[in-house]
Amino acid sequence: MKQFLNFINGEFVATAKTFDNRNPATNEVVGQVHEAGQAEVDAAVAAGRAALKGEWGTMSVVKRAELLHAVADEINRRFDDFLAAELADTGKPRSLASHIDIPRGAANFKIFADIVKNVPTESFQMTTPDGGTAISYGLRTPLGVVGVICPWNLPLLLMTWKVGPALACGNTVIVKPSEETPATATLLGEVMNAVGVPKGVYQVLHGFGPGSAGEFITKHPGVNGITFTGETRTGEAIMAAAAKGVRPVSFELGGKNAGIVFADADFDKAIAGITRSAFENCGQVCLGTERVYVQRPIFDKFVAALKAKAEGLKIGGPDMPGVGIGPLISAEHKQKVMGYYAKAKAEGATVITGGGEPAMTGEYANGHFVQPTIWTGLPESASVIREEIFGPCCHIAPFDTEEEAIALANATDYGLATTVWTQDLGKAHRMAAAIEVGLCWINSWFLRDLRTAFGGSKASGIGREGGVHSLEFYTELRNVMVKL
Numbered sequence: 413m414k415q416f417l418n419f420i421n422g423e424f425v426a427t428a429k430t431f432d433n434r435n436p437a438t439n440e441v442v443g444q445v446h447e448a449g450q451a452e453v454d455a456a457v458a459a460g461r462a463a464l465k466g467e468w469g470t471m472s473v474v475k476r477a478e479l480l481h482a483v484a485d486e487i488n489r490r491f492d493d494f495l496a497a498e499l500a501d502t503g504k505p506r507s508l509a510s511h512i513d514i515p516r517g518a519a520n521f522k523i524f525a526d527i528v529k530n531v532p533t534e535s536f537q538m539t540t541p542d543g544g545t546a547i548s549y550g551l552r553t554p555l556g557v558v559g560v561i562c563p564w565n566l567p568l569l570l571m572t573w574k575v576g577p578a579l580a581c582g583n584t585v586i587v588k589p590s591e592e593t594p595a596t597a598t599l600l601g602e603v604m605n606a607v608g609v610p611k612g613v614y615q616v617l618h619g620f621g622p623g624s625a626g627e628f629i630t631k632h633p634g635v636n637g638i639t640f641t642g643e644t645r646t647g648e649a650i651m652a653a654a655a656k657g658v659r660p661v662s663f664e665l666g667g668k669n670a671g672i673v674f675a676d677a678d679f680d681k682a683i684a685g686i687t688r689s690a691f692e693n694c695g696q697v698c699l700g701t702e703r704v705y706v707q708r709p710i711f712d713k714f715v716a717a718l719k720a721k722a723e724g725l726k727i728g729g730p731d732m733p734g735v736g737i738g739p740l741i742s743a744e745h746k747q748k749v750m751g752y753y754a755k756a757k758a759e760g761a762t763v764i765t766g767g768g769e770p771a772m773t774g775e776y777a778n779g780h781f782v783q784p785t786i787w788t789g790l791p792e793s794a795s796v797i798r799e800e801i802f803g804p805c806c807h808i809a810p811f812d813t814e815e816e817a818i819a820l821a822n823a824t825d826y827g828l829a830t831t832v833w834t835q836d837l838g839k840a841h842r843m844a845a846a847i848e849v850g851l852c853w854i855n856s857w858f859l860r861d862l863r864t865a866f867g868g869s870k871a872s873g874i875g876r877e878g879g880v881h882s883l884e885f886y887t888e889l890r891n892v893m894v895k896l
């Protein structure tokens with residue numbers, strides 16, 4: 413049985429307390445995870461602080477960037493190991509993990525290394541009151557030891573999306589992977605040692621949130637900042653922990669994203685786009701669409717076409733030929749999603765397709781699979797329209813005017829992402845300006861340029877990461893004023 417150990421100061425460390433790691437496609441126990449307690453958190457913080465004062469703290473940006481390129485190359489060299497680890501942890505289709513999770517996970521190290529190497533700081537020349545001259549310039553210094561608290565939906569990608577820029581900026585990191593997906597973060601420890609990243613720079617502590625590694629890391633006074641991706645409620649708890657010592661946070665939180673399809677959209681492209689945004693990764697994507705609004709003239713045609721797409725998705729494990737939809741992450745999450753399926757019916761939804769569990773056989777008989785599901789006919793007050801489900805499901809409602817679509821999209825506490833489908837460019841830009849989100853896709857979804865800002869507004873997050881924006885969180889910007 414696999415043992416997922418903590419990675420502290422360059423060493424793999426076992427603890428006395430372990431918990432099971434299950435494969436969600438089969439529900440089999442595939443490993444034991446060693447839970448870190450306060451002592452391991454203290455040790456990791458001490459090692460992270462020591463590394464800041466050692467070789468890592470004085471390393472040139474160029475050398476750091478070279479090391480991070482080597483990390484990416486080593487992940488790619490061990491691509492099959494990372495892929496196998498991610499598939500065992502998540503059960504997602506192999507095609508998805510091999511095209512998105514692993515390559516993008518590796519690329520995050522190269523991209524942020526190159527950004528930090530090339531981005532200048534600001535500089536101004538001014539005339540002083542006595543008629544002389546002064547120049548000021550910005551100096552970026554690392555934040556220090558950064559706590560990186562991760563979710564389970566895109567484990568390697570979302571972890572490296574934060575570790576890449578944090579290390580590129582000269583910080584040390586303590587990663588707490590989700591208790592559901594410990595594998596790739598642990599494997600990355602081997603990569604760090606193999607390419608010579610100094611001890612204490614990258615560390616991994618396993619465990620849960622409250623009363624476990626998550627809480628101990630975020631409350632630790634030796635942790636200088638916390639970057640977190642996960643549920644909004646968890647963000648509130650972490651923000652309270654970070655208030656002690658007034659430590660900065662960067663939050664990527666939940667969403668209840670609207671997809672808006674106008675009658676003038678390219679119909680086939682809109683259907684393909686919403687199929688992906690509602691069902692990809694079994695709906696376990698924060699950017700996914702759980703509320704779809706379709707302009708009335710094409711409403712019935714759209715519902716019928718999306719139903720056909722949903723019913724065409726093959727449900728199964730990572731290597732099932734033609735698989736389009738994998739399992740949910742855990743029995744607990746399946747129970748939550750099935751609870752919403754029941755609630756939708758109880759609140760009067762018309763179930764267009766799905767709403768239950770697929771009949772799975774053989775090795776997948778006990779996996780956490782659910783049917784992709786589409787509802788219509790609910791009032792906007794219904795639970796499945798208000799609350800984030802994080803499953804392969806959406807409600808579709810008709811709208812008549814642009815103003816109505818904007819009001820519907822904005823009627824939520826969340827503000828993460830939207831996808832708008834129209835061939836009218838003027839309307840597209842008006843929608844982008846009016847919808848209160850951090851990310852607005854027009855005639856596309858999850859199309860990313862890693863130089864751009866990423867993050868949510870309202871209850872969907874605090875701050876922006878991505879490209880140069882990551883530097884705002886992972887460094888302190890000091891201004892130096894020189895009187896000449």
Ligand SMILES: NC(=O)c1ccc[n+]([C@@H]2O[C@H](COP(=O)([O-])OP(=O)(O)OC[C@H]3O[C@@H](n4cnc5c(N)ncnc54)[C@H](O)[C@@H]3O)[C@@H](O)[C@H]2O)c1
Nearest residue numbers: 562563564590620621626627642643646649664665666698
């Ligand atoms: N906005 C984004 O970019 C983005 C991306 C991916 C996922 N998400 C969100 O993440 C959620 C799904 O992920 P999840 O279920 O893993 O989220 P979660 O909030 O339950 O857990 C995330 C991490 O926080 C840890 N944690 C939980 N309680 C904690 C506490 N009190 N203190 C410290 N750490 C704690 C968990 O152990 C885990 O590692 C969804 O809400 C989804 O929308 C957002």
Ligand SMILES: O=S(=O)(O)c1ccc(CO)cc1
Nearest residue numbers: 516569573698699860862866
């Ligand atoms: O920048 S990306 O790697 O594309 C990315 C994707 C998803 C999320 C959160 O779900 C963050 C960054």
